[in-house]
Amino acid sequence: MEKDRSRTQQAILFASIRLFARHGYGRTSLAAIARAVGIQKPSIYNHYKGKDDILQDIFDFFLSTSQLPSEPEEMLSRRAAHCLHGTPASVTPATALLTELIEWYLHDTDDPLLSDAWIMLLSEQFLNNQAAQIVLQITEQFVEFFRVTFLWMHRQGMLPDISHPEQLGETFGYAIHGFHIEYILRRHHEMPSGEIRARMRSLAVQFGAGVDLVPDPAVS
Template identity: 25%
Template sequence: MKNQKVTQTKKPTKERIFEVSLDLFSQKGYDRVSVREIAREVGIRESSIYNHYKNKEAILDAIIDYFKSELNQSSIPEGEGEDLIDKGPEVFFNVGAKLYIDRINTPEMEKIWRLISIETYHNDKMREFFKKELLEEPLNVWENNFQIMVDKKMIKPVNPRTLAYEYFSFVIFLFFEYFVLKYDDDFDSFMDLALDRIKNHTEFMLDAIKIY
């Protein structure tokens, strides 16, 4: 524990503010945490917070930006998606699922997912973020992916938007299952299980729509 504290104090102050804020926000919710409490946990004066962040909302914005950056890096790089699809739908889905799970399988991302699940209900900014970045954008991406598969005659000519909803709704289900219903369960074991369940769901879908 002593070595952990020494490591913490060696980190830049702004990074420590970010980490402490994320810890507190994910435990209590954004509104129930004060700048004074953050400063106390970091071990600095309250006024020192404002040397690094304009206000508490700016800390939340930084957390959201970090989350978006990590999610973007979990996506198949632009220009490589169609090449993967050409190798077969199974390859495309398996690579995509692995990238996604690997990127969110960190303590920081776990806390942010938890924070999102808390704040979506009453924080307008977080609700809009969830709606746009975690629902609308992924659905658009998956609709495009399924349209490519239809055009290449890899799958039956089913409405690609319907397929996008069918595929991505299962991912949203897993989000609520873990980050709302089973948050206290072991994170690593859940992520291993989640990857298997996504693969099983994908296989089930492809069995129904793939052209052999």
């Protein structure tokens, strides 16, 4: 749950995210943060003990705004009903839902503040153990979300009778997450990102067909 912050504290937090993403945590001073907010440097100490305290609040903010639902069945039901309405017969239900989920996730990433928070974490993960742990935690949550999604689609009859839908979901999750990171980096550096979005949609088509990537031991 996102915690309450005063208007000034929130301004300090958001300015810090932007500056850390552009210049790095180590090269950003409290004086630079104060200038970006429009306050005097000593005023920061009314809200934070120092730069490390701001960094911890950024971690908390990122985790509270980047959580995927741990029990997504209800959300999947709603989104499936929404995306399947008017879907052409040539598009499989699984492909339609996976495409919907990709666009939903990228929509959050398109938020400049969350995008900057991602950039900061991706940069700091090699210097800060907690940043690395958060990146790994979000990755695991992302993969688990799609593992559950593929199991749910299989139960709903949206996938063929494949032997390991959960492993198919994990493979899809890792692939999409990799493209997601590249999408964030490209947008941050003002590079074309449309091709990455198209590749993610292409994966939705391939995996939505339910190709069983894991051979059944009983057959081999």
